[in-house]
Amino acid sequence: MSEMDIFLIKKCVDGDFKSFEQLIVKYEKNAFAIALRYLGNYDDALDVTQEALIKVYKNIKNFRFESSFTTWLYRIVINTSKDFLKKNNKEKIISIEDHSIDLPDDRERENPVKNAENKELKLIVEEALMALNEENRIVVLLKDIQGFTYDEISDVLQIPIGTVRSRISRGRAMLKNELMKQNPDILNLIG
Amino acid sequence: MKCEDIKKNLDLYIDHEILSKEEIEAIDAHLAECDDCRLEYDEMKKMIDELSRLSEVELPKDFHDNLMNEIRKSNKINETFFKKHYKWAVGTAAVLLAGIVVTAGIQMAPGLLRGSSQMVAYDERVDYGMEAPSMDSSKSVNLEMTEVSPEAMPEESPMATNVEERKIIKNIYMELDTSDIELTFNNIQNQVNAVGGYVEYSNMGDYYYGYYERTQSQEKMRYASINARVPSNQLESVTAYVESLGELRTKSLNTVDQTDYYYDIDAQIENLKVRETRLRELMDEAKNISDIITIESELSRVRNEIDSLTRNLKSIDKNVDYSTLNISLREVEDSSKINPEDRSIWQEAKDGIIKNINRIINFLQSTVIFAISYLPVAVMGLIGLGAVYWMIKKTGIFKRRMKK
Incomplete structure (x- = not known):
């Protein structure tokens, strides 16, 4: 602080x-x-x-x-x-609109054709994330979206670090599964 | 390391958490060799990269301002309370303002009100004269004005054990209405003498009853006054007796504490007496004429002073021992008797109507005077109310803007 x-x-x-x-x-x-x-x-x-x-x-x-x-x-x-x-009790309602910011990153500037694809990909990831249960979703978003450390996550959620670790592991695996469900080849589209 | 172990620790490896340097090196080495694990790692990395892109979100431009307004709103509960109940608030403010205006007005125009209260007092006196037997109301009024407090009543017989006896002079003044003034007059004088007191002054005479109103009948009524001295220890019994003789209108007690003065004089006398003795001794020793003459004149001066002071003491003692009682008597018609009415009812009614019309005229006159003289105050009050209203309107608009 x-x-x-x-x-x-x-x-x-x-x-x-x-x-x-x-x-x-x-x-x-x-x-x-x-x-x-x-x-x-x-x-x-x-x-x-x-x-x-x-x-x-x-x-x-x-x-x-x-x-x-x-x-x-x-x-x-x-x-x-x-x-x-x-x-x-509307956990499952997913925002259809994408309000996330669309700053053209380097990839997009280099390849404008891919821009639309990336947008689509982003939406898929968003939806996959929402498919996770609350417990796993929160740790994954704190870790991978917000970039918190395990210690910080343990502090914020007030759970032991071992739990953080297992939830991250489980959450990522589930997320990957969800993405694969959408498109088995999806991870090859990235990058 | 087996692939199982690698996959189990892959998250920690990617996140740079917990693993020791050796474990990290082992995973590095394994990933370089094992394609399967390599793929797993790459996919995970890509997914996390993609997730990190979700951190970029867009807040509405007015989010911050809205938030601050909401906080300000929740912060100022009083303001919303005022807003909710502003009608009441305005009403209360108006009443308060009116109160202030009236109070200020009363203080600004004291002469006006004093004038009207004098008028009321005058009216009452007139009424009293006309409707003679309505004694009860005037009695209570007068008694309220009387300042007889129990603390002010000193003990009748100061304790002998007191080193300094309190020297308190008491004066009582009483006003009494009686139906038979002669009997009351004599009874009081007899009672004063019976308790060992004496009458200093007494007087009885006529006065025209209802002087202002009953010019036709001009009934003669009488008044009397008695100044008496009664032994202090008998004062209470005498006043009680006097009260029983008629309708008490006024009773007031006045005490003067002469204790300090009395004992000052006492001490002065003692000093002078010592001096007198010394002078007498000197006188005995004196040889030549001039000394004798000087001493003699001094001695006579001291003696005179002693006598004078002693007379003062005696006077105080007398005043303390004998309290002064001033009694005023007024003859009134007996309220218990039904008097034959010599005046016609119509005459009474006519007089009443005229009197009341005069009252109304007086009232209207003073109302007009009041209204005109208070005009500046009223203008100020209106300005104040306008300001309050303006403020409310302003805050109202402000609120609505914030709500948006």
Whole structure:
């Protein structure tokens, strides 16, 4: 946790609204990415992210500086998402629209013909991810989408590192299976 | 290493987690040789690459502003409360404002109100004169004005064990209405004498009853006053007796504590007495005439001073021992008797109507005066209300904009 974050958090606790804005603006996007990949629905993810970040604001005075702020923040986002799924029981509803950003990466710039294919591929991966159960989906998205370490995942989800490891392993295997179901040759399309 | 072990640890290998340096080297070596495991590794790598592309998401441009507005909203519960109940809030504000305006107005125009209250007092007096037997109301009014507090009543017989006896002078003033003034007058004087007191001054005379209203009949009624001194220890019994003789209108007690003054004088006298003794001794020793004359004149001065101060003490003692009782008597018609009405009902009614019309005119006059003189205050109040309304409208618009 950076010194700056600690400073901003302390000012928030003292009731400085501007500091909270400065603090949260750095994490909004990641928080939303987690909610989106976990819930699979763009509008739900927006609602949940907003709700979670309001919770962060309201509870920031209870933040103890024992864990990192991001861990604490993402945990709130994930728990809010879980609550949302429980409440709405629409785990299986998958967003048809793709709102993910379409920055042309190097591959696409080199080969514009492949652009459409890549888009299609991305959608397939999204759908496959949503086919996983919640437990495995969350670890895979934290590991492979957000790039968290095992330790961080263990912290955020508050599960032992061994569980993290087994869930990642199982989740990836299941994801691969799902992708193969869509197209047995799919992994050869990548790259 | 077998392929099984490699596949089991492939995730850790890819993620650079947990594995020791040796284990990593072993997997490196195996992947270089085993095509099967190599493929497995490549596929996994590709899948993870593809997954990492999902980290790029797009937030709506207004997400941040909406979030901040929502937080601000939840932060200001009071504001939403005000918004929800603004009608009540405005009402309360208006009432408060009106209260402030009226209070300010009263303070700004005290002369006006004092004038009207004087008018009321005057009216009451007139009424009293006309409807003589309505004693109860005026009695209660007068008693309220009386300042007789129990603490102010000193003990009748100060304890002898007190080193310094309290020297308290008590004066009581009483106003009494009675139907038979002569009997009451004599009874009081007899009672004062019976307890060992004396009457300093007494007086009885006529006054025109209902002077302002009953010019026709001009019934003669009488009043009397008695100034008496009664022994302090008898004061209470005497006043109780006087109260029983008629309708008490006013009773007030006034005490003067002369204790400090009394003992100051006492000490002064003691000093002077010591000095007197010294002077007498000197006088005995004096040889020449001039000394004798000087001492003599000094001695007589001291003696005079002692006498004068002693007289003061005695006067205080007397005032303390004998309290002053001032009684005013007024003769009234006996309320228990039904008086034959000599005036016609119609006359009464006519007088009443005229009186009430005059009252209404007076009331309207003072209302107009009040309204005009309060105009600046009312203008200020309206401006204040306008400001409140404007603020509410403003916040209302603000709220709606935020909601969007």
